[in-house]
Amino acid sequence: MRQPVSQARYIPRMGLLDGKVAIVTGAGRGIGRGEALELAAQGAGVVVGEVDADAGQAVVDEITAAGGAAVVQVGDCAEVEAAEAIVARAVDEFGRLDALVNNAGILRDRTLAKMTPEEWDAVIRVHLRGHYAPTHAAVNHWRAAGQPGHVVCTASTSGVLGNFGQANYGAAKAGIAAFAQIVAQENWKHGITVNAICPAARTRMTEGAYGSIGSADDDFDFWHPDNVAPFVTFLCSDAAAHISGKVFGVQGDTVELYRPWTSEAVIENGGNRWDPAVFADRVGNLFEETGINPAAENGMARLRYSMTNRTP
Template sequence: MTTTAASGICAGRVVIVTGAGRGLGRAHARAFAAEGARVVVNDLGAALDGSGASGDPAQDTVAEIRAAGGDAVAHGGDVATPEGAESLVRAAVEAYGRLDTLVNNAGFLRDRMLVNLDEDDWDAVLRVHLKGHFLPLKHAARHWRAAAKAGGAPHACVVNTSSGAGLAGSVGQGNYSAAKAGILGLTAVAAAELAPYGVRVNAIAPAARTRMTERTFAEAMAAPREGGFDAMAPENVSPLVVWLGSAASAGVTGRVFAAEGGRITVMEGWRPGPSADKGTRRSPAEAGDTALELLSRAEPPQPVYGAR
């Protein structure tokens, strides 16, 4: 296991992490606490498909943080409901008097090929991932806006969690891919809208070993570990999240970072490529000829995960 010495980069900050009872969220919560943050650990304790609820995962993470000398409280609300999201922000303020960083991470899977994907499975995944990002972000933003209008100077951060599936798509995960792509759009809008209040908003697209990725990354997880380094450990992603959630990342907003093992990549997203302007309307045949010519000069799209 690779470890690094704590620097206290988040000393005094109050951080919310959703879905922090397991996997990436748990790793993030522990990493923030190790760097001096006081952490609100949110987790509904649902099964992988979103069914059921239990307070144990959140309480377990809190217990681990406290055992290591950190400070944390648990929150078991459903962040995809207005009540749950509002109470989450309130929990941070009531426990610690402030909120500095929100890490949106909660989610689950209901994988199906499109022809077999039920509307309920579509709605459930969009709800927890996309709505579960929007609502905590909305209530945190209201808190920071009020602070700014009252004369404060928030140095607040939001870290949203997208995925390679949101960047490139993933076969059998139409609902998940759509939700994760939506999070990227939400991140861009939030970064622009919240900048006047001193709030920065970024997103990550992590690849790591969790309950949600066991099948997706089965081959990578089975690969030998060079020099004892477990490239798929969730803890590899957390240092970037901690930095983005700290005052040290001042000036960084509206960005998307891919993170896997020891690699960090700035994703550049949709940018204009080859273009042609006739100056007047084309016929369908002319439009097709132009499109084909432009495609011959364009970069090929990234392959969809799982495509043959």
């Protein structure tokens, strides 16, 4: 194994992740950049995964200028070879891997009726395959090494609540929440945790949507992308080793816990197969019992924190 070159530049400090090593995909800007900076500030050596080499290198320069340790690994995280290469890079450069933050993502917003197959495929690929490939490589690395590890996946309220105009993105993000829950179960006994966050922040991706809310009337900028990083850093640490398969909302100074899809009511037919015509009379019980509206709804209306309503 090569001598870890970056450790020569690495200034040890008392942090939550001293001596640990983390990968962040899509860390060249936005939420991923903040995560890479915080992980490094907490003592981790960081591999900045990016398709945009300049953006990735700029984050590495910021980290190293501040006395941290980081390297950029250029590649598409949805490519299996690139995902394996980023795990290998962590081990080559820093001698180990402790955490993986799957953050890279793109948008191609369009209502379904107007959505092209290319817009569907691009979003599903970057998010779902972009979670599968690095997680597959990291989990197999940890299992082969008999070592614990922590994975943080990036879902979205657009998936777990459902946002108009984002059938591709929301399907991918809800899929990521399910992915985290399932991979968590499969790897719990190996000491590997897998959680998902639903962040919200002002980035290139949400340009315009979040304006400068929070900066005008107080010092805390609620929608600053760096606000997401502290909780992600905690999930990457051994202090969170008892938490797995969970989905958290992370925005501003708030952390929310989502309850997974849960069955709320049931109708039964006395041990007999249903006659479809009977549902016209019976299905209403499900909605009456739960108060759930049978019509299509705006799931995002259930957001506790939104850009137009920061407080509960």
